[in-house]
Amino acid sequence: MVEGPGRRERKKQLTRQALVDAAVRLFTERGYERTTVADIAEAADVSTRTFFLHFPTKEDVLLADADGRVDSGVAAVAGAASPAAALAAAAEAMISDAWRGDLRAGPAGLRARLVVDNPAVQARLLQVGFAAQTRLADALREAHPDLVDDVDAAALVGALLGAVATTAVAALRRGDPPDAVRDAMRRAAELALRAAG
């Protein structure tokens, strides 16, 4: 028999999911600003304090699954033959992960739009994204220490993610449908990767 997580852990994940669901629901109903953490906790039937045991900030409840995306990017970097291939693979992994997740989740990328047009959430997203760049740059430098130094790694990763992120936000702001956003991200990645050729 496969040992699943115990009852305690399962309940914990249940609470977490209830908080995410309540948050998304309330955000779409009343808007982000007009929803307090106390509201979310109340709707999920837990205490306000519990919210902060699951999420470091109010913003993070919308970025719950962002960590996994970076992991897939790092994994893609590690398993590639050349720096250029590594970056291309990382880009594709993260874009398609975003496609499967946020972009299609909810009606027409509702989650994504919620993130994009709220300053506080956007700031937090940029922050975690930036931290992710460091991880990716390290992975790239370690995978090909003879071909890229640390400045190269930072510049390449920064260029790639900067291009993709800026393009994605522009497309979302413009109101593009999810698949158009994804295609724009792919084009941006392709363009940025010319620098790595």
Place this chain on the structure above:
Amino acid sequence: MVEGPGRRERKKQLTRQALVDAAVRLFTERGYERTTVADIAEAADVSTRTFFLHFPTKEDVLLADADGRVDSGVAAVAGAASPAAALAAAAEAMISDAWRGDLRAGPAGLRARLVVDNPAVQARLLQVGFAAQTRLADALREAHPDLVDDVDAAALVGALLGAVATTAVAALRRGDPPDAVRDAMRRAAELALRAAG
């Protein structure tokens, strides 16, 4: 006679400067987190409320002169012959502006370091930087509407600033001296601009 700004405006700038000076001093003495806005206002001998008349957030007191930097970048974009030249000029304008300002201000880039290793300030910096990208991308697209569409513009600007920003932070974190940081930024810009060739 040249008409300078009136007494009122001069006094306003004086309080603003007093707030910046007090903030930087207290931040370096006690650290960012352990300094409250009330402390800063008190040290500048104004009310707490006045602080927020000059700066939208506590973080912005450290990013006081960031707006002008973007202006110089936008101006450089407008006055260039080709997209590639526009981006190169914008990069050089902003890098040398940073060099004259933050990097050399105070002992060994103290301001810059204060920004880099504080999460809240960093998040705010990323936020205003990202907003700047939109302005630059618009300027680029309008200057060369026949050569770049909106995806190109967003991707190119994103790649350039993403590369430079990531490299700068990496260099600052590593403890590089100011001129080494500047040189790394220039290398990163050069590398990212291969995509615009």
Place this chain on the structure above:
DNA sequence: CTCCTCACTACATTCGATGCATTACTACAG
């Protein structure tokens, strides 16, 4: 059954940020 762990709770506090009414000074028109 016993002991320990830990998710969760209730309560209190700090501090960033905003709204509102008011004061004080500046600029300007008559």
Place this chain on the structure above:
DNA sequence: CTGTAGTAATGCATCGAATGTAGTGAGGAG
């Protein structure tokens, strides 16, 4: 010189995010 409009600055009150602390109860291990 005087009234008036504009605005920087103030004091006060309030909201809400985030953290520290102590305590409760269910879950899991022996």
